Amino acid sequence: MAKLRAAPSGLLSCLLVLFLSSASAITEDSQEKQVYIVYMGSLPSRVDYTPMSHHMSILQEITGESSIEGRLVRNYKRSFNGFAARLTESERERVAEMDGVVSVFPNKKLQLQTTSSWDFMGLKEGKKTNRNPTVESDTIIGVIDSGITPESQSFSDKGFGPPPEKWKGVCSGGENFTCNNKLIGARDYTNSGTRDTEGHGTHTASTAAGNAVADTSFFGIGNGTVRGGVPASRIAAYKACNATGCGMEALLSAFDDAIADGVDLITISIGGESAHSFETDSIAIGTFHAMANGILTVSSAGNSGPEDSTVCAVAPWILTVAATTTNRGFVTKVVLGNGKTLVGKSVNAFDMKGQKYPIVYGKSAASSVCEAENAALCEPECLEASLVKGKILVCASTKGLKVAESVGAIALIFKSLKPDVAFIHPLPASGLPEKDFDSLVSYIESTESPSAAILKTEEIFNRTSPLVGSFSSRGPNTIAVDILKPDITAPGVEILAAFSPDGELSQGDTRHVKYSVLSGTSMSCPHVAGVAAYVKTFYPKWSPSMIQSAIMTTAWPVNATGTGIASTEFAFGAGHVDPIAASNPGLVYELDKTDHIAFLCGMNYTSKILRIISDETVTCSEDKEISPRNLNYPSMTARLSVPHSNFTVTFNRTLTNVGPSSSTYKSKVVAGHRSNLNVNVTPSVLSFKEVNEKQSFRVTVTGSDLDSKLPSSAYLIWSDGTHNVRSPIVVYTGY
Known part of the structure; x- marks a missing residue:
């Protein structure tokens, strides 16, 4: 579970005759x-x-x-x-x-991939944000996940009228499960009822569309008002996941029902460790049919970063979300016996009241069956309990989390491989970055009776953000190589939201809560779903692609953790979501099912297969204009096969005016990562006289000597002085 601890027209014919001996x-x-x-x-x-x-x-x-x-x-x-x-x-x-x-x-089994995050994104509470409450109340968000906790205050229907007339769904939540005018639908595909016993589905649903619930915290940590992006909207829960994962067959059933039930938007924080070809990917299949029915699907990018080529939701009809930090973070300090303070990461609600306890390094407590190096990592069976009992255990890996309590440790300090993310643990704990961990080891080895205290978690604010989480999956896209994925980033680090009292906070944790802190692209996905629903409340008739374009082209510039590919557009796509700007984009890149079919033609899908998929007559031509890189996508990407030669790449695009009827946009190109690209835009000025008028242009990119390990990029910005319509241009090779 990766919350980081997530037809042809006419009758189909079957002509195969079987002769079985x-x-x-x-x-x-x-x-x-x-x-x-x-x-x-x-x-x-x-x-x-x-x-x-x-x-x-x-x-x-x-x-x-x-x-x-x-x-x-x-x-x-x-x-x-x-x-x-x-x-x-x-x-x-x-x-x-x-x-x-x-x-x-x-x-196959796929895996499940706030009190301050919405404020950080600019979507302020109450009258501080312009809203369309009537349309918001008619907006239905379908959540495909591990179910939902119907009793949570986040899903109370106080003040809600009856469901919208367009709703065609049911409440099949199972025993002791009741829907209401907020949680209007529930379906189960796991034979266990729609009630959430994991916590993941409750968390994602409340992040997208939960009510505002004041004075909420995790044992006092992160206190504030928890709310979703569109708290007046309705929720329909589709439980396709349980503790073992999410079956592809169950996911397809959830899509099948959600589309027919009449949801306006789908959020799905589920995925695998890598991308699959579209025709064998249940999420790509389900989202294609959602798109064809006017429903935008927002999906998590995956939690397999910072390695490249790990993003799992890669179809262009999906809005794929990476995870970033906000300006609030959680830290857990370790105070050594010599007075030195080390700053680690965890969500530690245990209050040891500053009392210092003896500390022991794993390799000093090695059992007779293990080498000291293995004991330093706190490998199972490698520690002598009599040397650890009653002390704070120090481990050079996270493996100590599995054994600390069994050997009698009262707390744990470990070297963290992801020092930018705080997690909940079943005992007092803090994860130190490598430099601070080495400092701790030096203190232990140079002190006769080393001791330390682990303090309760503190909140820090105004840190440099947003930064892409180290765990967030990266591109490039391994299936549609000329489509940039992920598309966008949103808060996905240390997010406080509703949780199931039946859910396990961490392995072996016996505490039960109604609100918890989770990290992962699972948490960033519903943030963007909430933004998409927010935009849709102002433009109910906008297509999925128009909403996706509005979100992508108005994004903030963003940084990424790490070096190399992790610090490029393959980590953050178009940038960080900006809800207010997305509600007034000026221009949008518009797509429909026909455009996506042409895109699939360009990927060498046959007319016969596409006719079955679309229930339309499809003729794939050999015209170069149907090249996948000419899909009218809000970003522009090209993978080249020869890195060291001169190259010329073109992108054809069309913009639709959704701003003032009479407006003129001028193009500007700004440098991106390793910007050795020459970019020419023709025409360089677009003049619109009507709303919904379309204007086309061509982008020609030239250059040479591409880096075989890093992409080159630039940004095209169309501006009328008020709106800035921004698209990344990425050229790469060597993957």
Whole structure:
């Protein structure tokens, strides 16, 4: 769980005839069955088409069994077409060859990827922020996650009227679960009820759209008012995840229902450790059909940073979010016996009242079965309990968190690999950066009776922010190499929001709370979902791409932690989300399903497959204009194959005027990271006379000798003196 501790038109035909001999049937029976997802694109437009009957007939034909009880796992029949079933490998191969089948792929488990964050972003509480409360109340956010805690104050319906008439969903929360006029819908795909027993889904839902709840904290830490970005909006919870993860087949069911239920926006803080091809990625499939139905999906980038090529949500119809810090951070100080104070990171609510206790370094407490180096790391079975009991244990890794209590330690100090993030631990603890940890070890080794005190966590403000979290997944995009991912960043470090009293704060932690502090791109994702919903309240008829463009082109410039690729646009995309600016972007880059189909043509998807996916006649031409880099995306990216030669790259784009009817925008190019690019914009001035008028332009980028390890970048800004429409331009090679 990565909160860091997350059809063709006409009837589809099946023409495959199976001739199974008794010998082959025996072979089939002996093969191991596993759950596969059979994706069949859009629902056929014919009114006499019944998905359930079609799916059953396919299974009966493939398996040779008249009864498919125990075979069929799920049907996707409300918003797109397909099913999940238990198949042998040979059955999977035969299904994959059928007409009308786009892809067949194994069901995998994906993982789940405020009191000050909204103020930091500029979305102030109450009358300090311009809002459209009537439209906000008609806005429904679908949360695909680990469920929700319906009793939380964050989801109280006090002051709410009945759900919007457009709502077509249900409240199927299970036993002892009640919806209300705030939490208007609940569905479960885990056979355990929609109640959240992990805490993750409750946290993300409240961050996006929770009510304002005053005087909230984690045992006094981070005290203030917890609220979502659009507290007047409604929430529908779709539980596709439990303690073991999130099944792809369950995720597709959640998308299928959320689209048909009438949500306006989907937030999903779920993903894998790497990207998958679109036709075998349940989230890419579900979000494509959401986009086609006018629903924007906001997704987390992943928690596999700072390594490159780790971003997992890479389709252009998804708004992908990386995680950054805010101007508030949590620190836990360690006071040594000699009076020196070291500043570490944790969310430590245990108050040791400043009392100093003896400290012992792991390698000084090594058991007879381990080397000192392993004991220094506090590897399991490597510590002698009699030498640790009643003392503060010091470990050169986080492994001490698993063994500290079992060997009798009263507290823990460890070397942190992610010293920019604070986590909750089941005992008093502080994670020190390497330099301070080495200073601690020197003190221990030079002192006869070393001691220390671990203080309760303090808040610090006005630090340099936003900075990209070290854990946040980075690009480049490994599937659509000419699309920059992640798209945007938002607060995802040390976020206080609602939590499930049934959830475990950390491994082995017995405390139970209603509000907790979590970090991860899971936390940044609902921040952007809240911003997207906020923008939509002013422009209810805007398409998903218009909202995405508004958010990306109005972003703040941002820095990233680390060196190399971690400090480039591959870490932060267009920048840090700015809610107020996003509600008045001036110009937007607009896309629809047809544009995305052309983009997929450019990625060499066949007309036949795209016809099944879109339920439209598709003809993929060989015209270079359908190059993926010409998708009308708010960022411009090109991967080149030859790093040391001269190059010329062009991008064709079109802007739509959503500002004043009569306006003139002038182009300006500013330097980015390792800016050795020459950028020419034609025309350099765009004049609009009407709202919704479109104007096209071409960007030509030239240069030479690209760095094989780092991208080169610049920024194109269109400005009318009031609005600044900013797009990153990234050229790279060598990945």
